[in-house]
Amino acid sequence: MADMMEYKCPSCGGAMEFDSTTQKMKCPYCDTEMEVAQYQQMQEKAEGNAGGNQGGDAGGNNENWSDMGNNQWMEGETDGIRVYICQSCGGEIVADANTGATSCPFCGNRVVMKGQFAGDLKPDYIIPFKKDKKAAKAAYFNHLKGKKYLPKVFKKENHVDEMKGVYVPFWIFDVDAEGSVAYNGERITKWRNGDTEYTKTEMYSMQRGGNLSFARVPADGSRKMDDTLMESIEPFEFREAVPFQAAYLAGYMADRYDMDMEERMERARERVKKATEDAFRKTLPHMDRVTVASSNVNVCNVRYWYVLYPVWILNTTWNGEKFTFAMNGQSGKLVGNLPMDKKKFWIGVSVRGGIIGLVIYLLLWIIALM
Numbered sequence: 001m002a003d004m005m006e007y008k009c010p011s012c013g014g015a016m017e018f019d020s021t022t023q024k025m026k027c028p029y030c031d032t033e034m035e036v037a038q039y040q041q042m043q044e045k046a047e048g049n050a051g052g053n054q055g056g057d058a059g060g061n062n063e064n065w066s067d068m069g070n071n072q073w074m075e076g077e078t079d080g081i082r083v084y085i086c087q088s089c090g091g092e093i094v095a096d097a098n099t100g101a102t103s104c105p106f107c108g109n110r111v112v113m114k115g116q117f118a119g120d121l122k123p124d125y126i127i128p129f130k131k132d133k134k135a136a137k138a139a140y141f142n143h144l145k146g147k148k149y150l151p152k153v154f155k156k157e158n159h160v161d162e163m164k165g166v167y168v169p170f171w172i173f174d175v176d177a178e179g180s181v182a183y184n185g186e187r188i189t190k191w192r193n194g195d196t197e198y199t200k201t202e203m204y205s206m207q208r209g210g211n212l213s214f215a216r217v218p219a220d221g222s223r224k225m226d227d228t229l230m231e232s233i234e235p236f237e238f239r240e241a242v243p244f245q246a247a248y249l250a251g252y253m254a255d256r257y258d259m260d261m262e263e264r265m266e267r268a269r270e271r272v273k274k275a276t277e278d279a280f281r282k283t284l285p286h287m288d289r290v291t292v293a294s295s296n297v298n299v300c301n302v303r304y305w306y307v308l309y310p311v312w313i314l315n316t317t318w319n320g321e322k323f324t325f326a327m328n329g330q331s332g333k334l335v336g337n338l339p340m341d342k343k344k345f346w347i348g349v350s351v352r353g354g355i356i357g358l359v360i361y362l363l364l365w366i367i368a369l370m
Contacts, residue, residue: 016032016250017250017251018036018129018247018248018249018250018251019033019132020129020130020132021132023036023128025039036128036242036245036247036248040245040247083256086106088104088107089104089107091104091105091106091224091255092255092258093105093253093254093256094253094254094256105164105253105315106224106225106315107315107317107322121306122244122306123169123244123307124243124305124306125241125242125244125307125308126167126241126243126248126307126308127238127307127310127329127330128248129310129329130310130329130330131310131312131329131330131331131332135332136163136165136312136327136329136334137160137161137163139327139332139334140160140163140314140327140336141155141160143325143334153316154316154318154323154338159316162314163312163314164253164312164313164314165251165253165310165311165312166252166254166255166310166311166312167248167253167255167308167309168222168225169220169221169222169254169255169256169257169306169307169308170218170219170220170236170306170307170309171219171264171305172216172217172219172304172305172307173214173216173217173219173265173302173303173304174213174214174216174217174302174303174304175213175217175268175272175299175301175303176211176212176213176214176299177211177212177272177273177297177300178210178211178298178299178300179210179273179277179280179296179297179298180207180295180296181207181276181277181292181294181295181296182205182206182207182292182293182294182295183206183208183281183284183291183293184203184204184205184206184290184291185203185204185205185284185285185287185290185291186202186203186287186288186289187204187286187287188200188201189201205293206284206285208280208284209280212275212276212279214272214275216238217271217272218231218236218268218309219264219267219271220264221257221258221259221260221264221306222255222257222258223259224255225255226324227267229324230311230326233326233327234333235331236328236330236331237331238307241307244307248308252310254308261304261306265302272297272299273295276297277292277295310328310329310330311326311327311329312326312327312334313325314336323337324337
């Protein structure tokens, strides 16, 4: 049986973590820093595993990328990775042995360790976290500014501390699209003659067709992550992706994909179809209203990769409803649905109404005295 992989500091023996600010492995005890590749080489040498990562040149020689998407883990690479399962929502979270996991980033309930990680494909690429927890918390509190009727639970510091850095699984696709789209257009002209107003509506049928190529079309591979939420924090800049190494997981969690490439290809096909229709629409002459009459978009030359993208997640349950905040861990773009405390709102309305009533009463009283 292989020994458990631990990210030990070569100086003091403490558990090293990936530092999103310096983009290096860092020991929180003695501040020793090492490049990820340097640390990985040191570990491989220590374990007698000189094979290294087979992810390819980080510079990105794209000619052979069509061969990716089905990478297998090398022997010993998953020894220090554990799987935790949420008994409430069923979510499975992956974390290194030093980081561990106590609560589910998707629903906030406790998780229990399921056992040794095994069975999944190895990610081809990973975009390391660029924004740390401090930046995520600052962005979150900035997002709350001006929202007077927000329930207090959303502003509690100890609750915000529960924010989790999670690597979300994505399937990304390069595809070529061949499309033919028919549009109905309306051009409306209005004029007035005396007291009479006239409206003329001209109807047009327009056709567009052609070939387009799309690169790195993402579709998240987790059923627990809402597609709209994940697409709202795009884009992720793939040029900053690096070949996957397990060391990047140190200090963070990773969600296990539960939708395979074939299933997520359907979502990518939907996005490509809409993008093709929108691209063709931009070539139409100006119209006041345009609708799609028919659309036939076919994709071909599909290439795909399995990647991990960084996301900060905070879930809050209020009045039986779940509210999710998510921030792109690379760009800092954030989204979140926030509720309004109706009790606070109506108290505010009553107070303002009372003040306005008092002001009117005083004005009338002053006028009566004059």
